[in-house]
C-alpha cells in the first residue's frame with residue numbers, strides 16, 4: 001500500500017473511532033491559536049501563528065516573545081526572486097516551530113487593487129503572476145520543512161473598509177484572471193496545505209460559507225485536499241459553512257459553530273460534511289508531523305544568537321528588495337569615507353514592519369542611523385529628526401501594573417507588563433475576558449517643567465487620570481474609530497503642563513460588547529511625549545549643510561500602514577515633504593530613503609538627485625540600507641506596484657469616493673475589471689510617477705538579444721524566450737528580465753499586455769547571462785466566462801521583453817496555429 005493509502009486508512013480509522021461530538025469539536029479552535037486536542041485518541045492540538053513576515057507565537061501583537069522579523073510582503077515582492085522566497089520560507093519554518101506552531105498564517109496573496117489598501121504592505125504585487133510565482137516559492141520553502149502555509153485571504157479582500165461585512169463584487173473574468181490566480185498557483189504548483197478565507201463576502205456570499213469558492217473552485221477544480229479555515233471571527237454559520245467546505249472556525253472556542261453538533265445530529269449532509277472537515281484537520285496534524293511530535297504549544301523559544309544565518313538572510317533580502325528609483329549623476333553609492341547627516345523621523349526609528357496581525361516583537365529594529373553608524377563610524381554620522389511622522393503619540397517603555405477586579409469590585413488577579421500599550425489575548429487565571437475591570441498604574445517621568453501631550457485610545461471602555469485628575473474619557477464617551485482592527489476608538493490627545501518629576505497615571509479598562517468582534521478583544525494604548533520644539537526643520541537643514549551627504553529618512557510606519565483601516569491618502573504624513581525640500585536646498589547631495597508600505601506622492605522628486613524605496617525590510621533594516629547606500633549590495637528591487645502620479649490616476653479613484661472605492665451600501669464593485677496597475681496605465685494612457693517593474697542598479701545592463709525558440713506553436717505547445725543579458729558596467733549588479741504577452745487577435749477584450757515570465761540574475765562586470773524563460777498555453781490564455789474555460793485564441797501574439805513595464809525594447813511575433821482551450825470543470 002502507498003504511504004498515502006496508509007495515511008488515509010489510519011485517518012479513516014481514527015475518524016471511525018471518533019464520536020460525532022469529537023469530530024465536531026475539531027472544527028473550531030480551542031482558543032486563539034490552537035485546535036482542540038482529543039487525548040483519548042492521541043490527537044494532539046495543532047498551533048497556528050501569524051505570519052507572514054515572521055512567526056509571532058501565541059503572545060500579544062506587541063510585547064510578546066521575541067522573534068525574527070523578515071521583510072514585509074511588498075519588500076519581498078520587490079525582489080522578484082523566487083529562490084530567495086524559498087529560502088525565507090525554510091527559515092520561517094524553523095521560526096514557527098520555535099514558537100510551537102505547525103502552521104504559519106501566510107502568505108498574503110491579495111492583489112494591489114487600490115493604492116489606499118491598508119494592508120498593501122503585506123501583499124506582494126499588483127500582478128497575479130508575480131504574486132503567484134513568489135507565493136509558490138514561499139509555500140514550498142516553508143512546507144519543505146514541515147510547516148503548513150496558509151494562503152490568505154481567499155478571495156477579494158483588497159481593502160480594509162468594512163472588511164468584516166463588505167461584498168467584493170468581482171466580474172468573473174477579473175476574478176479568474178487576477179484575484180484567484182495567485183491562489184490557483186500556490187495550490188496547484190505550490191501544494192499549499194491550508195487556505196484562509198477572507199472576512200469579506202464575494203458577490204454577496206461570505207467567503208467562509210461560499211460553496212462555489214471552496215467546494216467548487218478550490219476543491220473541485222484545483223483538487224485542493226488541505227484544510228480551509230476562516231479568518232479570525234470570520235465564520236458566520238454552523239452547518240452551512242461546514243457544508244460549503246470550511247473546515248475550521250477560528251479562533252475558538254466555537255461561536256458561529258456553537259450549534260453545529262445539534263445540526264449534525266439532525267442532518268445527514270451536515271454529518272458527512274463534519275466527517276470530511278474533521279478529516280482535513282487530522283490530515284493537517286499529520287502533514288505537519290504533529291502526531292509524531294506534539295509540540296508543547298505554550299513553550300516558545302526566542303532564538304537569535306544561534307541564528308546568524310537568519311540574520312544574514314534578512315539583511316540580504318532587505319537589500320535585494322530595496323528599489324533605486326533615481327540616481328542622477330551616479331550620486332550613489334556613497335564613498336566609504338563619506339560624512340553623512342542622517343535626517344528625518346525614520347532615521348533613528350527602526351521602521352521594520354507594518355501593523356496589525358502581521359506585527360511581532362522583533363529581536364532588533366536596526367534603524368538607518370544605527371546601520372550607517374556601524375558602517376561609517378560614529379564620528380562620520382550626524383543626526384537630526386527634522387519633524388515627526390507619528391499617527392499616534394509614542395508609547396512609554398515602562399512597567400505597567402495591572403490589577404483585575406470582578407463585577408462586584410473584588411480583586412481577582414494582578415500582573416505586570418512592560419510598555420504602555422496592552423492587548424489582551426490572554427488573561428490571568430480567573431479573569432473573564434468579557435466581564436473584567438482592570439486598573440493599570442504606571443509612572444510618568446517628566447524630565448523638565450513644560451507642556452506635554454498625552455493620548456489614549458482603546459478597544460473596550462477606558463479612561464485616564466494623572467495624579468488623580470481625569471484627563472481622557474473613553475468610558476462615558478466612547479465612540480468607534482479607526483484603531484484596533486476597527487474595534488477601537490480614535491486617539492484622543494490632550495496637552496497639559498507638568499512639573500519635572502514623577503507623576504502617577506491610572507487607566508481603567510473594561511470590555512465593551514462589540515458586534516462581530518473577534519472573541520472579546522480588549523486593548524488600550526497610552527501615548528506620551530514632549531512636543532518637538534520649534535526650529536527642528538532649520539536644525540535639520542543646518543546639519544545637512546554641514547555634511548558631505550544628507551540621507552533623509554522619510555515615510556510612514558506600522559500605525560499608518562496597518563490592518564483594519566485603509567491608508568490615509570497618498571501624501572507623506574506631517575511636514576515630511578517640507579523637510580525633504582529644506583534638506584535638499586541645504587545640501588544638493590541629498591539622498592531620500594523612503595520607507596512606506598505602498599506608493600506615495602513625491603512633489604519634490606525633480607529636486608532630489610537620488611531616491612531609494614526601502615519599504616519595511618525586517619529587523620536588519622538599517623544594515624540592509626547601509627549595504628545599499630555604500631554599494632556593498634546592489635539595490636536589487638524592482639517595483640511590484642505602479643506608483644501613480646496622482647490619486648485620480650489610481651484605477652479605483654476616478655473621482656470622489658463611490659461604490660468602486662471604498663464601496664457603498666455594503667458593496668465594493670470591481671468596476672475596473674481587468675484593469676488594475678499597469679494594465680490600467682496601458683489603457684488609460686496615464687504616465688505614472690514610476691512604472692511597474694522599474695528599478696535601477698549600480699551596474700549597467702544591456703539586453704543584447706531576445707529570441708523565441710519557435711515563431712509558431714500549436715495548441716498545447718510551449719515556447720522558450722531566450723535572452724542574452726550583459727552586465728556592461730563596472731560593478732556587479734542584479735537585473736530582472738520581464739516578459740509580457742500581448743494578444744494581437746483576441747476575441748474578447750484584453751489588457752494591452754500581461755506579465756507571464758521573468759528571470760532575476762546577478763551578474764559580474766562583463767558577464768553575460770543566457771536565460772530561458774518559459775511560456776505555456778496559460779501564458780497566452782484569457783478566461784472566457786461564457787464558455788467557463790481558459791482560451792488561447794488562434795492567431796497572432798506579441799512577446800514583449802525588457803526590464804520594466806515601460807521599457808520593452810523587444811517585441812517578438814508568435815503565432816498560435818489553432819485555438820487552445822481548457823474548461824475549468
Ligand code: BGC
Pocket residue numbers: 050051105152231232357485563
Ligand atoms: C487577519 C489574518 C490573521 C488573523 C490572525 C486577522 O485579523 O486578517 O490575516 O492571520 O487575524 O491573527
